[in-house]
Amino acid sequence: MPSTTNLNRTLATLLLVVLVTATSLFTGTSAKVFTKCELAKELGKNGISRTFYGHWICLANAESGLNTTKVTKLANMSASYGIFQINSKEWCREGRKGGKCNMKCEDFINDNITDDIEC
Structure with a gap:
C-alpha cells in the first residue's frame, strides 16, 4: 500500500494536471513550440539585446524544449511554468x-x- 505522503503527492500532481488542462480549455490557451528563430524575434520585439539571445534561447530550450505550455511539478511542491x-x-x-x-x-x-x- 502506498504511503500517505506518496498518495498526497500523486493526488496533488493529478489535481495540477486537471487544473492546467481546464485552464487551457477555458482560457483558449494554445500550445506553441517556438523555433529558435521565432524566439529570437520575440525577444527582439520585447527589447532584449541581441547580445543575450543565445542565453535566453539556450535557457528556454533546456528548460521547456521551447514549449510555452510546459508545466513541471517539483518535489518541493512548487511547479515551474512556461517556456x-x-x-x-x-x-x-x-x-x-x-x-x-x-x-x-x-x-x-x-x-x-x-x-x-x-518576469
Missing part, C-alpha cells in the same frame, strides 16, 4: 497574483511570452 519554467515558489503564485513578478503562474502557459520575458 522559461518560471517557478511558483518565488516568482509567481498558483491561482492568484503574487511572487516577485506579481503574476499568476498560469499566465505563463500560453503562446504570448511577453509577460514571461518581463
Whole structure:
C-alpha cells in the first residue's frame, strides 16, 4: 500500500494536471513550440539585446524544449511554468497574483511570452 505522503503527492500532481488542462480549455490557451528563430524575434520585439539571445534561447530550450505550455511539478511542491519554467515558489503564485513578478503562474502557459520575458 502506498504511503500517505506518496498518495498526497500523486493526488496533488493529478489535481495540477486537471487544473492546467481546464485552464487551457477555458482560457483558449494554445500550445506553441517556438523555433529558435521565432524566439529570437520575440525577444527582439520585447527589447532584449541581441547580445543575450543565445542565453535566453539556450535557457528556454533546456528548460521547456521551447514549449510555452510546459508545466513541471517539483518535489518541493512548487511547479515551474512556461517556456522559461518560471517557478511558483518565488516568482509567481498558483491561482492568484503574487511572487516577485506579481503574476499568476498560469499566465505563463500560453503562446504570448511577453509577460514571461518581463518576469
